[in-house]
Amino acid sequence: MQCGLYITCSDQAKNGKTLISRLFADLLHLRDPSGPQIYDTDLSGNSIVSLFPDQTELIDLTKVSDQLKLFDQVVSSPQRNHVLDLSDDMLNRFFSIYHEIGFEQGASDAGLEILVHYVIDPSLQSVTTARDICNSLSLAKFLPVTNLAVGDCRQIAGAEQVFEELDYDNEIVMPSLAPEIRSWAEGEGFTWSGFLLGRHDDIPYEIRIVIMEFMESIYDQVGAQGEDFR
Template sequence: MPAPPTIYIVCSDRGRNGKTLLARILVDHLLIAERDPFCFDLSAPEGALRAYFPGRTALIDMHEAKGREKLFDILLSRAGRDYVIDVPSAQLARFLEAAGEARLHEEAAARGFRLCVLFVVDRDPASLKTAVALEEMLQPDMLVPVVNRFVGTSLPEGVPGPVVMLDKIEGELRVIISHRRFSLRSFLLGDEQEVPARLRPQLKNVLHGVIDGLRNIEPAMSLQSLHGADL
């Protein structure tokens, strides 16, 4: 039986900590699993995520009321598929306010969606506090903390549930994968020709480290739903 459609919200209260790379890996992971996700990029006008998935991404300007309305109108009127929302740190407060006004938690549940937040917990302890407050506000089915090993994190060790680990990609490899024509999905599926042989192990370690964490999310949410149904 296929998993219910899920709204993934990828966010952090800090910038430059790998959030959009995480969203990009998540989209490619869902595509490989034949989940056909649609994306919302809230980084208008830059469009960091849309650059990699132009045909399946809507660029949203959260400064405009029409942009906020468009986001939730599309999201809540077209059920039955996965969605990935890439929220820049500068837009996090506006997104949370708009999500509250749209009653995202209740409306998503009514349409058969699960709600999953992937939050990059930065090294400043205030970032962990933001994650806790965000969970209280959005009431997702699951909040998954993300650790960027290069940046550091204030997340305590041994927290229950899935945790996604992200390593830093630097130098020549970063330049290669940053090109909008470079497909992480193709690399994961065995097309490695665009990456020099000496750099392939590094990229594989980063991608598989993230994907190992992502694969644990759906079973954890399903188990949590079963436990909730038994109460």
């Protein structure tokens, strides 16, 4: 099966990017025990690197040496999956480098698929940025993500029309999780793969049901892209 670079990004913070990245990282781990290589551009150390410290490289995109760590490693390891949790402050810089160095073509030549998951905030600006990025891609797949916990941009005046202009492969809609459910899912030691493998039986049954439904929902949508994580 073709491996890929799973990019999760947005122009805004705190809208579920890392949650999506974690889902991909965990599910790809289930597919291949060696797991994906993960990259985190949030240098605070509080993002995905804190959950997968052994598999994650912190990347400072302002440094060329770190750009090499990311892009060169991805292109030279097409037999492995890669997950990039891209912080909002690095969005423009990332895609600027991406285009300048011809990364899309390079990854394609190496046999690697690029999937850009853009979490759209409920604002006109966010969906407009999504459209600009989507239009700039030629070989990568663009997948808009709507996190219902922060809102649907299509409820914003003018944003629905821009959303309809997106040329996307598949939309992912993340159901809203109640705060008490999220606190379990975002708690220390929780992994989606561990949950699937029954390692979190300490979570109350009712909450496990909701978490499972949430996962099912995401899996089904990702499965619609031809992925088979289970």
